Amino acid sequence: MELIWQGVLEAIRLLFSGDAEVFEITLLSLKISGIATGISLLIGLPLGTLLALGQFPSRKFWISLINTGMALPPVVVGLGVSILLWRSGPLGDLRWMYTTQAIIIAQIIIAAPVVTGLTVAALQQLDLRLQFQLLGLGASRWQMVLMLWREARLPLLAALMAGFGSVISEVGASMMVGGNLRYQTRVLTTAIVLETSKGNFALAIALSLLLLALAYAVNLVLTSIQQSRSNRR
Secondary structure, X not given: OHHHHHHHHHHHHHHHHOOHHHHHHHHHHHHHHHHHXXXXXXHHHHHHHXXXXXXXXXXXXXXXXXXXXXXXXXXXXXXXXXXXXXXXXXXXXXXXXXXXXXXXXXXXXXXXXXXXXXXXXXXXXXXXXXXXXXXXXXXXXXXXXXXXXXXXXXXXXXXXXXXXXXXXXXXXXXXXXXXXXXXXXXXHHHHHHHHHXXXXXXXXXXXXXXXXXXXXXXXXXXXXXXXXXXXXX
């Protein structure tokens, strides 16, 4: 119990002392996960819409593949990205191994299936007759999709929160492809692993509390948007 209390005090000290390294690590965590989540949304929203509304022979196969990807182990993602970006790998010439770009790629692979799968579920919950009604009123396919997104905006925001949550707390892939390099690729999760391995539990607890606070703050903003829109319905 004393160890936890020391961690809480250390977290408070780090927050109010303006520790430059901790601030940089926290900002880098938010930047990497924010970019990865945004790109995952750009991929997952149209792909999930296609799988939810489209009718083609291999549709069930792709949906099952996406659902499997939602449980993809981060270390497997880290291994795959490492092989691609390794010096002798297919994308080795990019020299992205142990960079923030590598972490972003890994996090996109983790978050995109989550956003896609939840988008499919959100749109499939809508009444099928709504599509025919919109088309019958003269809406184009694109206008129909926009209206369906608007109708399913609350679960789509939940998909966005789930995607962000899956990467802000991820450690395996970030450690493997980022290398946990100080001032370069060290994020909150990898810093926690490092401090724990050194036996510096107070600082590890403090960083954990900062990570939880960061995740809560982002999700609080998204939840506020979600619930405010819900109250207008």
